[in-house]
Amino acid sequence: MVSLLVLVIAALFAIAAYAIRHGNAIRMVIGLSILANAVNFLIISVGFKGDVAPFVGAAGTPADPLVQALILTAIVIGLGVTAFALGLAYVLIREEESTEVEDFRRLKG
C-alpha cells in the first residue's frame, strides 16, 4: 500500500513541476493545486502505521488519525487558495490579453 502511494506521490510531484514550469498562468495554478495534493498524499503516507481504521480498541495497529485531520485542514485551505488563484489568473489574463507569464513584464523585480 505504502509503495503504491510513493509511486503516486512521485508522479504527482513530477506532473506539478512540469505544469508550474510551463509558463501558462492557468497551468501554473493547476500545477500548484496538484503540488498541494502531492504533499497531502505524503502526509497521509506518514500516518500509515497500520491499515486498520483508527479508533480506540481496534484489532491490530490503527492508522494515525492525526495526519488525516491535518490534511482535511490542508485540503480546505487549498480549495480556498486555488479558487482565489483561478479568479486572479482569469482577471490577469483578461487585463494582459495573454495567458503566458512571459508577457507579464510590467514588473522586473
Added chain:
Amino acid sequence: MSLLVALLVALPIATAVLTLVLWRWPVLQRGVAVVSSTALTLGSIALVLQVHATGIQIHILSGWPAPFGIVLVADLLSASLVAVSASVFLAALVYSLGYMPSGTTRFSYLPLFFFLHMGVNGAFLTGDLFNLFVFFEVMLLSIYGLVITSERDSLISRKEKLEATFKYLVLNLIGSALMLLAIAILYGTTGTLNMAHLSIRIDALRALGATHLDLAAFLFIVVFGLKAAAVPFHFWLPDVHPSAPTPISAVLSGILINVGAYGLIRLTTLLFPGVQVVSEVILLVAIATLLLGAVLALGQLDIKRLLAYSSISQMGFLLLGVGLATVQGLAAAVFFLINHALIKSMLFLAAGGIMHVTRERSLDRMGGLARGAPLLALTFLIGVLALAGLPPVNGFISKLLVFQALIESGRLVYLLLALVGAFLGILYAFRAWLRIFWGRGSGGSETSVGGRQLAPIAALAGLCLVFGLLAEPLVGLTTAIAGQIMDPNVYIDAVCPLTCRS
C-alpha cells in the same frame, strides 16, 4: 492559563466578522475597527507587562493539554512582537481611514485588515507547528486581497497590482507546500507537532545521529526565508510591497517580513538550538541579503521600490543577529526587529503622503518639497537617519548592537561586510531625502494631506526618536528576551513540564 492570550487572537476575528456585518453603517463600522485596534494595542502591551512580571503565559485550546492539543504560548518574544505589530496596525488603520476610498473600506478592506491582524497575532502566539501553517495561510489570503485593493491616488496601475499578487501567490503556494513537507518529515519522525515537545524529541533524535531531521531545518529556512525576503528569495518583495495601497505597504514591510524572521528565530533557538550548520547558512544568507538589498536600493528611482529594497537590506542586518545564535546576537536581532517595524512602516506612510502631495512616484520628478511639507520632511528625515544608522534615532542603536554582537563573536569578515552595507545604507537613504526635499522642483503643499494621515506618521516618528534617545529600557527588554529564548528549557517547562518529558 491566561485569557488575554486567547483574546488577542479572538478579538481580531470577531472584529473582522463584525465589520463585515456592519457594511451598511460605515461610521459605526469604522468606530468598531478603531476601538478594537486600540484595545488590541493596549491588551498586547498589558500582555508584555504580565509576561515580564509573572513568566510565560499559556492558553490551552479546547481543554486538551500540551502536547495533545493546541496551545497558545506568549513568551517575552511573542508578546513583544504582538505589541509592536498591534501598534503598527493601529497606525496603518488610522491612516487608512483618511486615505482609502470609503467604497473599498466598507466591503473588503476592513474585514481583510483584521483577518490579517488575526493571522499575524496567531503566528506569533501559537505553540503548534501545523497551527503556524494555518495562521500563515490566513495571513497570505488576506494579503492577496489587500494588495489588489485600489486606493485613492491610483498612482499604481491595476495591472501592476495583479501581476505582483500573482507572483506572490505562486511563490507562497510553493512555500506552503515546502512547509507542509517539512512538517511531514518532523511529524513522521517525532510523532508530535507541539513545538516544545518537538524541541525535546529533535534534540534526543539528533543525539542518536538522526541527520535527516536537518533536511526539515533547511526546508524551514527556505520557507521562513521566503517570508522574510532573504536572498535568494527576495525578488518578490520589491514588486509586492510597492504595489499595495500605502497603509498595507507599511504593514507588509513593517510586520509581515518580521513574521519570517520570527520563524527563523524559533527555528534556531527552539527547534534546532545549537546546530552549527543552520546558523552558518543563515549568516551567509544574511550577508548576501544585506549587500544585495543595499546595492539595488541605490539604483532605484521609484520611492516605494527604494524603501522596499532597503527593507531587504535591513532584514540582512537582522538575520546576522539571528545567525550568530548568541545572547548578544539575538538581543540585537530582536531590538532590530522591533525598531525596523516602526521605522519602515513610518517611512512607507510618509512616502504615501509625499506621493499624495506630488502625484509622483519617481524621485526624478520630485524636489524642493521641504518648504511646502515641513512635517513630512522632518518625519522622513528621522526615518532616513534611522535607515542610515545615525544617532539620535533608534536605527543607530540597532546597528550598533548588531556590530557589537559581531565583534564579540569574533566574526570580523562579516563585520567588515556589514559596515560596507551600512555605508551603502547612508548613501541610498540620504539620496532619497535630498532628491525629494531639496533642490528645485514643483514642490507642493502638505495641507492636502489630512490629519488622520499625518498623526500616525508623527506618532511612529516620535517612537523612533524615543527609542533612540531612551533606548536603555528597550535594550533591557530585548536582552531579557534573548536570555529567555536562548534556553529552550524555559519554554518547554512553561508549556508542558510533565507530559513532554516522560
